Amino acid sequence: MLQETIALAAEQAAPVAAGTDYDYVRRAVEFMTANWRRHPEVEEVAAHVGLSPSHFHHLFRRWAGLSPNMFLQALTIDRARDLVRNSSNVLDASLELGLSGPGRLHDLFVQHEAMSPGEWKIGGAGLQIRWGFHESPFGRALVMTTPRGLCGVGFSDGDDRAAFADMAGRWPNAAFIEDVASTEPYARRAFEREKWSPDQPLRVVLIGTDFQIRVWESLLEIPIGRADTYANIARKLGQPTAARAVGAAVGRNPISFCVPCHRVLGKSGALTGYHWGLTRKQAMLGWESGAVSA
DNA sequence: AGGGCCCATCGCA
DNA sequence: TGCGATGGGCCCT
Numbered sequence: 001m002l003q004e005t006i007a008l009a010a011e012q013a014a015p016v017a018a019g020t021d022y023d024y025v026r027r028a029v030e031f032m033t034a035n036w037r038r039h040p041e042v043e044e045v046a047a048h049v050g051l052s053p054s055h056f057h058h059l060f061r062r063w064a065g066l067s068p069n070m071f072l073q074a075l076t077i078d079r080a081r082d083l084v085r086n087s088s089n090v091l092d093a094s095l096e097l098g099l100s101g102p103g104r105l106h107d108l109f110v111q112h113e114a115m116s117p118g119e120w121k122i123g124g125a126g127l128q129i130r131w132g133f134h135e136s137p138f139g140r141a142l143v144m145t146t147p148r149g150l151c152g153v154g155f156s157d158g159d160d161r162a163a164f165a166d167m168a169g170r171w172p173n174a175a176f177i178e179d180v181a182s183t184e185p186y187a188r189r190a191f192e193r194e195k196w197s198p199d200q201p202l203r204v205v206l207i208g209t210d211f212q213i214r215v216w217e218s219l220l221e222i223p224i225g226r227a228d229t230y231a232n233i234a235r236k237l238g239q240p241t242a243a244r245a246v247g248a249a250v251g252r253n254p255i256s257f258c259v260p261c262h263r264v265l266g267k268s269g270a271l272t273g274y275h276w277g278l279t280r281k282q283a284m285l286g287w288e289s290g291a292v293s294a
Numbered sequence: 295a296g297g298g299c300c301c302a303t304c305g306c307a
Numbered sequence: 308t309g310c311g312a313t314g315g316g317c318c319c320t
Contacts, residue, residue, distance in 0.1 A: 244313060249315075
């Protein structure tokens with residue numbers, strides 16, 4: 001827990017485009033995490049990020065549909081433990097009711113297909129990836145698409161080149177074309193909750209090894225507002241001793257947020273890790289708890 | 295084909 | 308806390 005706090009504090013170095021809602025949220029989350037022991041009052045957090053309490057309140061309502069207090073509550077370790085503890089029951093129940101897969105209330109509906117290594121490496125010359133940066137509730141997002149659908153979502157914390165290198169390095173043989181106009185509809189579909197609809201599922205292509213694809217597909221089964229654990233996913237895949245391998249595969253998920261790797265926690269409820277920063281993972285979980293209660 | 299090393303894990307002393 | 312087991316991915320021979 002203490003280590004986690006230290007790790008979070010260390011992330012403060014990275015700047016994010018100023019003036020956006022997420023910039024305030026990020027700083028609030030960092031501050032609250034760094035001072036969780038004291039349980040700071042909302043007034044103090046607002047002052048820290050440079051807003052009046054009422055502006056702070058308003059911003060959170062706009063950003064997540066939550067009051068700052070509820071958001072704060074959603075970030076506690078106990079709450080995370082609850083997410084994990086309840087997840088299997090809820091998941092089992094929804095499976096029994098036939099509600100799983102591409103048909104859950106209030107979730108981002110994702111229709112996926114898989115592209116195995118053989119398919120994209122050997123024929124790799126053909127893979128064209130269009131990319132562009134877009135504002136999102138979680139900062140500046142890098143969106144990548146193939147003709148078959150969304151293949152990548154990453155985030156920039158002030159260094160677009162680094163974010164691009166991170167994503168592009170995953171498919172070294174592909175041809176990359178900057179094309180904001182064609183990535184824009186994907187960004188809106190993914191990040192604007194009003195556009196989430198079963199009639200208009202987000203088309204996604206999973207590019208990875210067979211094992212990675214099995215792990216990523218299982219992430220799509222975790223309902224919004226819930227969480228699962230690495231160990232439990234391993235068990236569900238029929239490989240109960242492969243929790244760590246699951247962790248590695250989750251960490252390689254190229255389609256951040258849309259394939260909800262942020263909904264995987266350690267068995268203790270600890271956040272463990274997130275490729276794009278633990279602060280962002282917390283923000284996503286808090287934001288989603290607003291989506292569920294809305 | 296196989297060794298070595300990394301990893302967003304876990305459980306036990 | 309600290310450590311060993313663990314499975315997959317990647318890079319090197």
